[in-house]
Amino acid sequence: MIQPYQNFLGKVLIDSDALQTRIRELAAEIDRDYEGQDLLLICILRGGVVFLVDLMRHLQTPHQVDFMAIASYGVGARQSSGTVRLSLDLQTDIRGRNVLLVEDIIDSGHTLSYVLEFLGTRHPKSLRVCTLLDKVERREVDIPIHYRGFAIPNEFVFGYGLDMDEYYRNLPFIGVVDLEKYVPPEP
Ligand code: IMP
Numbered sequence: 001m002i003q004p005y006q007n008f009l010g011k012v013l014i015d016s017d018a019l020q021t022r023i024r025e026l027a028a029e030i031d032r033d034y035e036g037q038d039l040l041l042i043c044i045l046r047g048g049v050v051f052l053v054d055l056m057r058h059l060q061t062p063h064q065v066d067f068m069a070i071a072s073y074g075v076g077a078r079q080s081s082g083t084v085r086l087s088l089d090l091q092t093d094i095r096g097r098n099v100l101l102v103e104d105i106i107d108s109g110h111t112l113s114y115v116l117e118f119l120g121t122r123h124p125k126s127l128r129v130c131t132l133l134d135k136v137e138r139r140e141v142d143i144p145i146h147y148r149g150f151a152i153p154n155e156f157v158f159g160y161g162l163d164m165d166e167y168y169r170n171l172p173f174i175g176v177v178d179l180e181k182y183v184p185p186e187p
């Protein structure tokens with residue numbers, strides 16, 4: 001049995017209305033910056049998909065989307081291992097394109113630092129980062145963030161794309177996990 005999230009929800013950190021309001025603002029900013037230009041959104045699976053889809057629905061700028069996946073966390077681990085590898089490559093040639101990376105959360109920064117370096121070798125015209133959440137205190141490598149939804153404290157969060165053992169991504173809010181109450185699913 002997968003336990004209901006209410007069992008381990010410490011508190012709602014960002015509710016659904018606040019998320020949607022901020023995402024509309026981010027979309028307006030992006031529209032201003034890319035007016036008249038071609039745009040390719042790249043989403044890093046899987047945490048970023050919920051944010052990506054809501055952001056897309058508010059964007060007026062015509063754009064394409066593509067996906068890539070990175071393995072950076074050990075199974076069940078709650079810390080970035082620092083070792084990152086590509087597990088799913090893009091289908092799109094990004095050479096000469098305006099690329100905007102859409103991420104759920106930046107923590108240590110290792111994942112994004114790897115992705116930015118890797119994408120840079122494919123010579124996009126421009127390469128920017130849009131992250132919904134930024135755990136500022138945890139940063140270990142410097143990352144240029146062009147669009148940031150919310151700076152959040154150093155707490156483990158879930159919902160709105162972010163998972164606990166791959167569950168609860170569907171929740172419409174960002175919640176803080178009470179790790180003392182969280183029981184991982186049985187294997
Ligand atoms: P980084 O390489 O340390 O920046 O880790 C970034 C990735 O770690 C994110 O894309 C998330 O998948 C995951 N992550 C970091 N913090 C959290 C959290 O509080 N909840 C859920 N996932 C997280």
Ligand code: MG
Nearest residue numbers: 046047048104
């Ligand atoms: Mg992620």
